[in-house]
Amino acid sequence: MKKLINSVDAIVTDTLRGVAAAHPSLRVDFENRVIYRRNAPHQGKVGLVSGGGAGHEPLHGGFVGYGMLDAACPGEVFTSPVPDQMIEASKGVDGGAGVLHIVKNYTGDVLNFEMAAELCADEGIEVASVLVNDDVAVQDSLYTAGRRGTGATLFVEKIAGALAETGAPLAEVARLAQEVNERSRSFGVALSAGTVPAAGKPTFDLSDTEIELGIGIHGEPGRTRTTHREAREIARLAMDAVNDDVPLSGDTLVLLNGMGGTPLLELYIMYGEVAAYLEEKGARAVRCLVGNYVTSLDMQGFSVSVCRLTDELTRLWDAPVETPGLRWAADRPHG
Amino acid sequence: MKKLINSVDAIVTDTLRGVAAAHPSLRVDFENRVIYRRNAPHQGKVGLVSGGGAGHEPLHGGFVGYGMLDAACPGEVFTSPVPDQMIEASKGVDGGAGVLHIVKNYTGDVLNFEMAAELCADEGIEVASVLVNDDVAVQDSLYTAGRRGTGATLFVEKIAGALAETGAPLAEVARLAQEVNERSRSFGVALSAGTVPAAGKPTFDLSDTEIELGIGIHGEPGRTRTTHREAREIARLAMDAVNDDVPLSGDTLVLLNGMGGTPLLELYIMYGEVAAYLEEKGARAVRCLVGNYVTSLDMQGFSVSVCRLTDELTRLWDAPVETPGLRWAADRPHG
Amino acid sequence: MDTSFFLAWIKEAASAVQAERDHLTQLDAAIGDADHGANLDRGFAAVRQTLADTPPQTPGGVLVQAGSALIRKVGGASGPLYGTAFRQMGRALGDAPEITPADLVTALEAAQEGVQKLGGAAEGDKTLVDAFAPAVRALAQAVRDGAKLEDALETATAAAQEGAQATVPLQARKGRASYLGPRSVGHEDPGAASTALIFAALRRAAGQA
Amino acid sequence: MDTSFFLAWIKEAASAVQAERDHLTQLDAAIGDADHGANLDRGFAAVRQTLADTPPQTPGGVLVQAGSALIRKVGGASGPLYGTAFRQMGRALGDAPEITPADLVTALEAAQEGVQKLGGAAEGDKTLVDAFAPAVRALAQAVRDGAKLEDALETATAAAQEGAQATVPLQARKGRASYLGPRSVGHEDPGAASTALIFAALRRAAGQA
Ligand SMILES: Nc1ncnc2c1ncn2[C@@H]1O[C@H](COP(=O)(O)OP(=O)(O)O)[C@@H](O)[C@H]1O
């Protein structure tokens, strides 16, 4: 294993150091491991807090800023952060309007955020939580921990963040976050697994002719393995899984997401196939992102997330955002 | 080799299809393989054209838009485009104020752009060219093809693009582009080589304990191979090479660039080390980018580019830009 | 069993986790995300640190403090679960200075209940509960039967180890491994494996006392 | 040598490049960017296509059209260089319907001059010039000595092949390989290798005539 790190133990601290140096719009609390908007808390605005294991950058720290998160708590690589971080972050962003916890549905994240929310309540901070669980690769049944939260987390953070900037109350921001999650579905495919630094080798092995379908963002193996094939067919496998879950129609927001080790060139090829698939189903990608947004270290592969838009969601998606990982202005020059 | 492609021959076409589908602000001429700003040409504005082999995305196509390029010509993977493309692009962006060709210094790019410039002149289009050659890994002597153009290409495209939006004449835009290039230096390090699809295997092999210093963006091996070491020391090797060439001082713009296969996490770690190095030398990184901007397929590694700023360059760097790969507004919300 | 007995247990557990760190991580790589060993090792290192910095005066104090440190330092699923386990044990013991085997059983039963309430896992779901529950049952039975503490803990450890082994053929229904569906079959659950280590540490602490 | 002779040459060259595509690419992987085989193969396929679509009527026409197609389709360093070579040859031949060996020598000398003017490479810089220049010299000498065309081309091919082999110990001073400095030593230059293929194709065309 070769990584650009100083030591396995220093990964999170050193990353935070880089983030702090790179982004004067952020404030980094190294002691508590929280990344804040520089001027947090914002009076009267609902504070948005998310967090999760490191290794998914730019998620979540890269989405802290105007129009998105107020704070992010990075855990160790692929390990959910601890309640102390979330409590500290919630205190730091509460401008009197309460705090929304955006939690990806993993047992670890859920348990730690739950504990934090309880302790926040003890300290008089109003907290609402939204659970993101968009990954159709996992059966949502009594026999699993439920669906994983993956790409749709970005949708929830962006759209709920935009609503929070308008001064909407906590219950409304939480309801909308929930709605975005419900309207979103994702599916991921790996060509190779990433290497968790502490483990020192890829979390699973694939031969030169195999791909893994339905992977999550923690290097978990997927549900099935199949033979590698051309981009068009792989796109179809992924999109069929999404479409079988909720038939695609109307205007959609699409995230064609790289897992960290796949060139943008290939992501654009996949996006072309996904857009064609949507058209075939009578749906349209009216907004999209193509790139590395919700990654899994150096995993090679992609995930596709689709959110069925409403006018409100489109408007909030288009609202200005100013974070290291996502930024656009209200009136951007065109053409 | 596993890639998300339909076939090796269709890579560029399929990528263009994805780009066209993803970015309504762009217009793609599939026949001639040119990516334009949707409303090109812009009357009275100098047109900026760049191009180069595919495999470096978002360079160049991702930098077409307001405040940057007017058109980009993608060649085959790692192969410079052909004169026909550049001529077509130059015609398509000439708004009467002439066209600037931004050329990375590689024999192929230089020869093809030279041929194109000659033929443009025959057709009455005023063309100026700027050669980007920022890579200190290559000795600039009679015994080489000269220094390669790497990360500074982004600086040149952004800053010259911003000046062009002000209506500055061609000679001035070309002069400034030249100045940006002269003020910039870069150095790259690979942990592993990328795989050119047509070749089917990595362009060079590194063991689990070796890294390659002074690599370019085409999977060329570097000048030396050394043992892998911690991030801090690798940053020092790269920055020493830059600093030995032109001592670092004052305000700088830094690009901590991923080569395509390295997680953002590691790039932030490297940026932290680079920022510390600069401080040690009495210089400061007052502007920066951290991410995959000038890539080399799925190569693992990074490059660092430093531009010594002037007030004018800082102002133009901060000017609004609206492209798929780089965007910010004049008055962006802060904190 | 006094305060130093429980300090000895924690120390033994911490050493065992450190020694088996890579093994636990590799188990987690197979059906999870390859961090269980690193998580627990980080957590128990913090536990040792806090116990050294501010040594508690009662068995209950040791366990509550250890549990809090785990919650504070581990993260992941195992942090809140093991943290809750130790905290519940400690709370069940109150501030008693000396603990009987029957108290220990009660405390471990409280721990198990806390874990199951928090994580919602039943036996057979392929989690650490599959090692924890049989170990607690075996201990309770042995103590009821009047076995010597060391022997009772020997039995409990064996039950934990068997329980961990018995997770191999199961399909996971909780935690990250459940995402794999049928592909989770054929692998030992990492949390069950670490639970067995923790019971073995308890057995060793009794041997030293 | 008439139009069909030059068409045969192009066809032979295209086949050779296609057959050696991977070999050329692997040579380029060692000291370049692993595309030389793919580049030339794409170029010669386009040349074949254009010659089939609109067959030229003179040897010069064949070569100019071939060169233009290479410039239009190859890209990279080799596109403009080989394109210029063929175009200069074609222009040197004008619209003569029948070409003598001496004309061929003149045309190839013009080609070499065009390549060197464009690329600025001298012999010894480890480029295709290192195969091209000795081949042209050998051909000129053989023709001056009154050798049969086939034999003269045999000599030229051998000189190109030797020239290509002789690039192995050289350090590159032009093109992408020059970035490697001393590490470019020990590898055959891909462009020199493809030049040798093109001369061998010329020799085969003469054998068929
Ligand atoms: N709901 C649950 N109830 C009980 N134990 C669980 C539950 N979910 C996970 N576990 C245990 O946690 C272990 C994984 O811990 P760890 O790897 O540290 O956390 P994570 O899964 O967040 O990476 C599993 O092997 C399992 O024994």
Ligand SMILES: Nc1ncnc2c1ncn2[C@@H]1O[C@H](COP(=O)(O)OP(=O)(O)O)[C@@H](O)[C@H]1O
């Ligand atoms: N300046 C030059 N003069 C002559 N030949 C050159 C020059 N630069 C490069 N070449 C030739 O071009 C070959 C590489 O061609 P190719 O791989 O197709 O282009 P690129 O280097 O742009 O990828 C080299 O092996 C060399 O023979």
Ligand SMILES: [Mg+2]
């Ligand atoms: Mg984990």
Ligand SMILES: [Mg+2]
């Ligand atoms: Mg090339």
Ligand SMILES: [Mg+2]
């Ligand atoms: Mg785990």
Ligand SMILES: [Mg+2]
């Ligand atoms: Mg090449």
